[in-house]
Amino acid sequence: MANTYTLIQTIPVTGATATSIEFSSIPQTYTDLIVMVSGRANDSALYASTKITFNSNATGYSGRYMQGDGATSSGQSFAQIVGFDPAATATASIFSNATIYIPSYAGSTNKTYTVDCVSENNASSGGTYQVISAGYWGNTAAITTVTLAMIFGGSYVQYSSASLYGVRSS
Numbered sequence: 001m002a003n004t005y006t007l008i009q010t011i012p013v014t015g016a017t018a019t020s021i022e023f024s025s026i027p028q029t030y031t032d033l034i035v036m037v038s039g040r041a042n043d044s045a046l047y048a049s050t051k052i053t054f055n056s057n058a059t060g061y062s063g064r065y066m067q068g069d070g071a072t073s074s075g076q077s078f079a080q081i082v083g084f085d086p087a088a089t090a091t092a093s094i095f096s097n098a099t100i101y102i103p104s105y106a107g108s109t110n111k112t113y114t115v116d117c118v119s120e121n122n123a124s125s126g127g128t129y130q131v132i133s134a135g136y137w138g139n140t141a142a143i144t145t146v147t148l149a150m151i152f153g154g155s156y157v158q159y160s161s162a163s164l165y166g167v168r169s170s
Helices: none
Strands: 003-012 020-023 032-039 047-054 061-068 073-078 081-086 096-103 111-119 129-137 146-150 161-169
Touching: 003 020, 020 161, 032 047, 032 081, 032 146, 047 111, 047 129, 061 081, 081 096, 081 111, 081 129
Parallel strands: none
Antiparallel strands: 003 161, 020 146, 032 096, 032 161, 047 081, 047 146, 061 073, 061 129, 096 111, 111 129
C-alpha cells in the first residue's frame, strides 16, 4: 500500500526567537502525522534538549533514546525528548533536523511516536549527535495540538522551522 503525504502547515520562526512552535486544530482525517523540524536554540549551552507535548498535556510520557557522537554512544529513559538542537556555543548558523512520526494519532488508544534527529557542530569540541528515540504518551485522546519547546527554557532562534504532514494509507 502506498502512503500519501499532505503538508498541513509550516511554522517558521520569523522574529528573533520563539519559545515554542505549536500546531493546533490538527484535522482528524489522516492515518498518521509527521513533524519535520529544523531547529537551533539560544540556550547558553552547546546543545538544547527539545520536548514534545500533545494537547497541552505535560503528563503521561515515557520513552528511550539512543545517541551517538561518532566516538561514544549512550542511551537512557526520558520523558518527551525528541532531539537536541545546536545552541549558543555551537558553530554559528548550524541547525538540527528531526523527523517525528506519530502513528494512529486520531485513534482512541494510547499514543506512540518515533524520532530520528541529527544535530551538528562543526567544531573541534563537541561533535555531531545522532539521536533515535521511541516515546509513549499514555492518553487515549485524539491528538489535536502538537507543541515543540526547549526542556530547560531557552527559545528557538530565527530561521528555525517545523512542518506538519498528514499521512494517508491508500
